[in-house]
Amino acid sequence: MSLLAVGTLAFDDIETPHGRAEMVVGGACTYIALAASYFVQPVQLVSVVGDDFPESTLDDLRSRGVDLQGLQIMEGKKSFYWAGKYHRDLNSRDTLDTQLNVLADFNPIVPPAFRKPDFLMLGNLTPQIQMQVIDQLEERPKLIALDTMNFWMNSAWDDLMKVIKRIDMLIINDEEARQLSGEHALLKAANIIHEMGPKYVVIKKGEHGALLFHEGKTFFAAGLPLAEVIDPTGAGDTFAGGFMGALAARGDLSFAGMKRAIIYGSAMASFCVEKFSTERLADLDENLIRERVEQFAELVNFQV
Amino acid sequence: MSLLAVGTLAFDDIETPHGRAEMVVGGACTYIALAASYFVQPVQLVSVVGDDFPESTLDDLRSRGVDLQGLQIMEGKKSFYWAGKYHRDLNSRDTLDTQLNVLADFNPIVPPAFRKPDFLMLGNLTPQIQMQVIDQLEERPKLIALDTMNFWMNSAWDDLMKVIKRIDMLIINDEEARQLSGEHALLKAANIIHEMGPKYVVIKKGEHGALLFHEGKTFFAAGLPLAEVIDPTGAGDTFAGGFMGALAARGDLSFAGMKRAIIYGSAMASFCVEKFSTERLADLDENLIRERVEQFAELVNFQV
Secondary structure, eight states, X not given: OOEEEEOOOEEEEEEETTEEEEEEEEOHHHHHHHHHTTTOSOEEEEEEEETTSOHHHHXXXXXXXXXXXXXXXXXXXXXXXXXXXXXXXXXXXXXXXXXXXXXXXXXXXXXXXXXXXXXXXXXXXXXXXXXXHHHHOSSOOSEEEEEOOHXXXXXXXXXXXXXXXXXXXXXXXXXXXXXXXSOSSHHHHHXXXXXXXXXXXXXXXXXXXXXXXXXXXXXEEOOOOOSOOOOOTTHXXXXXXXXXXXXXXXXXXXHHHHHHHHHHHHHHHHHHTTSSTXXXXXXXXXXXXXXXXXXXXXXXXXXX | OXXXXXXXXXXXXXXXXXXXXXEEEEOHHHHHHHHHHTTOSOEEEXXXXXXXXXXXXXXXXXXXXXXXXXXXXXXXXXXXXXXXXXXXXXXXXXXXXXXXXXXXXOOOOOOXXXXXXSEEEXXXXXXXXXXXXXXXXXXXXXXXXXXXXXXXXXXXXXXXXXXXXXXXXXXXXXXXXXXXXXXXXXXXXXXXXXXXXXXXXXXXXXXXXXXEEETTEEEEEOOOOOSOOOOOTTHHHHHHHHHHHHHHHHOOOSHHHHHHHHHHHHHHHHHHTTSSTTGGGGSOOHHHHHHHHXXXXXXXXXXX
């Protein structure tokens, strides 16, 4: 099965209670592609960078089976840049700076070889760009998942509603779900979001885990208690990438298959936060992932 | 098996985003005893009220198998009173008023018939009173659990450390665990608390569930997503009461037995928040509880 991943490749300046990382590689699609690459190949990537983006990172992605045909490299321009500072609880953060750079006039081009993906993950971007990607596909994927954020709810509501209507799964965090639905209780929020289009709603709660809602059924994937969270940046994207990768690897779209994939996504996210940037996602293997998934199973296992 | 429960019987004024409840019955021990009474009898209660406390509530407790021999009724005095207002997220609240009344000079007397309990639940009270109860027992219970709060960490640290050293299980919320240990990560916090004495540490995370730590093992009981949380007051005490009741009913102190009891405690807490005060805890039965426990199992069930 193939997975098409769309989103940013970026530079981040990150400050957490554990330290700083300056001009490190970030971006939603970097995390999505890296996480998914442990499960499925090829991961087809559509994105844009400036000529400042490190060739070594692109080589790493290629060596992990990520197909970069859809990556535009804009000469003389700079890559997307984000700077943020995490609060002590690591569950909330302030954005200190955002420089769109190449994103300002990004026109996504899906190469012909990428136009029939089995699965599509639309990372957080303007709803219009997300829509343009869907419009270029020649066949509808088995599953389209989309991530978005408060910013687009405030600035591009109508476009967001249009693209949300065309997807199968919305992946957002709890505060975003509340804003999107106008409901505080996540169970009710999910029902309202279902009515906007997506038959699957995934609500990420950071360290508190993630919820999957589908046709009246609810699944909860716990957050693994970690001794140390070094940098939460990219955890949500890593979760989405691991989830979509695991889903694409098996192609099992039953609720049981979805639950399984959510656990793999959670496991990948739990690795992501152990180091700054994408560092921890670079040195994993099947056994480490399997062991981590078993920890998730053990964590919630009980008999009544 | 017998369970001795110590804590407050009180009046509460409660304001939540869903409305107000004025001068309703509350108090840690009311919730503990009610929740536990669905699993084990007798529940032996040690507490104090004024002559204003409703006889109907005492009759309800008696009819549920709660033994009130250890309840002191102080003529001419008023019962403990607490007023609080919940924030919109229902996970945090402000205390608006506290009137100690009969608690101001409460001298707990454990009746002779209560001095050999199989299980002891010490609800939130001054550490000194909690200690006085332990001192009056003639045999050490199979398990002593204790709840406390930030207030005692700030005002009675030395007494708190003394009583914590003598218990088996500390049941506190996440913020309290962080303050007590000085550690933000709950996994590390639990390890520091283990060193203070308790070999079991339960950390309640409100709507986000609860964690049990014991000898390097971790269990997580999810919070059930609810369509409506009307009033969180007493949820933590109801959790503790349901947990201790379920534990005492089986007497299984293995880790598996502990996990099972935690789920029963979580189920009882999920009922508690559905109505104001103790209203929802009055009309449950074995089938409703069993169904709710099955929902908890279904919520986190997955196959890898």
